Amino acid sequence: MEKIDCRSLLETELSELCAEKGLSKFRGRQIFQWVEQKGIRDWREMSNISQADREKISQFLSLRPADLIREQKSKDGTRKYLFGLADGERIETVLMGYEKDRSRDRQTICISTQVGCPVGCLFCATGMEGFKRNLTVGEITGQVLDVLRILRQENPGSKITNIVFMGMGEPLFNYKAVLKAISILNSKNGQNIGMRRMTVSTSGVVPKIIQLAQDNPQVGLAVSLHSSRDEVRDKLVPINKKYPLASLMAACRTYSQITKRRVTFEFALNNTNTNKSEAQGLVNLLKGMMAHVNLIPVNPVQGSGVHRPTREEMLMFKKILEEAEIAVSFREEKGLDIDAACGQLRQRLECERA
Ligand code: SAH
Numbered sequence: 001m002e003k004i005d006c007r008s009l010l011e012t013e014l015s016e017l018c019a020e021k022g023l024s025k026f027r028g029r030q031i032f033q034w035v036e037q038k039g040i041r042d043w044r045e046m047s048n049i050s051q052a053d054r055e056k057i058s059q060f061l062s063l064r065p066a067d068l069i070r071e072q073k074s075k076d077g078t079r080k081y082l083f084g085l086a087d088g089e090r091i092e093t094v095l096m097g098y099e100k101d102r103s104r105d106r107q108t109i110c111i112s113t114q115v116g117c118p119v120g121c122l123f124c125a126t127g128m129e130g131f132k133r134n135l136t137v138g139e140i141t142g143q144v145l146d147v148l149r150i151l152r153q154e155n156p157g158s159k160i161t162n163i164v165f166m167g168m169g170e171p172l173f174n175y176k177a178v179l180k181a182i183s184i185l186n187s188k189n190g191q192n193i194g195m196r197r198m199t200v201s202t203s204g205v206v207p208k209i210i211q212l213a214q215d216n217p218q219v220g221l222a223v224s225l226h227s228s229r230d231e232v233r234d235k236l237v238p239i240n241k242k243y244p245l246a247s248l249m250a251a252c253r254t255y256s257q258i259t260k261r262r263v264t265f266e267f268a269l270n271n272t273n274t275n276k277s278e279a280q281g282l283v284n285l286l287k288g289m290m291a292h293v294n295l296i297p298v299n300p301v302q303g304s305g306v307h308r309p310t311r312e313e314m315l316m317f318k319k320i321l322e323e324a325e326i327a328v329s330f331r332e333e334k335g336l337d338i339d340a341a342c343g344q345l346r347q348r349l350e351c352e353r354a
């Protein structure tokens with residue numbers, strides 16, 4: 001009999017399963033707490049469950065935490081983890097260090113949702129590698145649990161307060177699993193991370209943006225825009241050919257109407273999109289919308305064909321947005337010294353292995 005991955009189950013599912021297997025229903029909650037709150041890596045850690053029950057549990061549930069392959073620490077506090085999954089695939093998870101002007105209690109984790117990515121954005125190391133497979137629910141929640149476990153070895157009081165689905169992969173192409181992972185991470189007896197502290201980032205899967213607003217209006221949305229012109233965006237973010245800017249912006253407006261929340265637009269400044277007509281185009285797209293723009297200098301990725309603009313060009317771009325009263329922040333990227341851009345660490349290790 002195939003065992004079920006315990007990290008992929010809701011508390012209610014665990015309780016029902018325990019009842020089905022002749023265990024007390026209460027065991028479901030206990031297991032959920034051990035797995036999703038404390039992040040155990042071995043059934044023997046469940047000290048309030050008898051050995052006989054632990055044995056029974058291990059016959060129908062599997063607990064297969066990821067292996068830590070490498071941890072990198074940046075000077076700015078960012079940490080990057082490369083994890084090995086049960087089938088040998090590798091994924092990256094990034095932990096953002098404390099932000100200078102925010103409360104020191106904030107700890108944001110950036111998690112992956114797929115191995116590789118089918119979208120193939122021009123500047124993205126993950127996209128360059130093509131698509132392997134979707135992550136399971138347990139592999140998504142597991143990144144939070146396994147990183148927390150590492151942090152707690154250093155500081156037992158460690159907590160993760162915010163989650164961004166901005167690691168490897170297109171979260172809205174793994175929609176069901178991402179939604180269930182969000183639900184598990186939000187659970188009171190799990191990590192109890194508020195829905196409003198989770199943000200899903202997408203390259204622009206239009207129908208799923210609208211579905212997300214309907215299914216979970218609490219969770220935040222970031223859209224990787226990167227250009228205000230279809231002919232440029234077609235090249236940078238090829239999914240634009242399927243869902244061009246007009247349909248994407250309409251979906252974002254619908255999202256805001258349903259959720260009453262503003263959308264964050266990511267804009268990776270590079271030599272193809274940092275000019276006056278792009279900035280003016282962006283102003284036109286966002287006028288009257290509940291929006292926030294995040295400008296990020298593109299992270300140099302080997303073989304990408306795009307590079308950074310000058311600082312003057314980037315500041316000129318920002319000024320045009322500010323003058324049009326669009327909320328904008330300029331994010332000097334984190335962890336440059338540890339290849340923290342999406343997919344870069346994995347790419348380098350693949351090269352080392354080859
Ligand atoms: N697939 C989703 C989420 C993962 S990518 C998406 O595209 O939104 C997370 C963010 O990193 C996206 O905004 C993406 O465009 C950006 N990104 C990828 N490679 C980058 C690079 N080399 N420099 C700057 N941003 C990059």
Ligand code: SF4
Pocket residue numbers: 117118119120121124125126127128167168169170202203224342
């Ligand atoms: Fe995929 Fe996002 Fe990378 Fe584009 S930027 S290839 S959508 S992971």
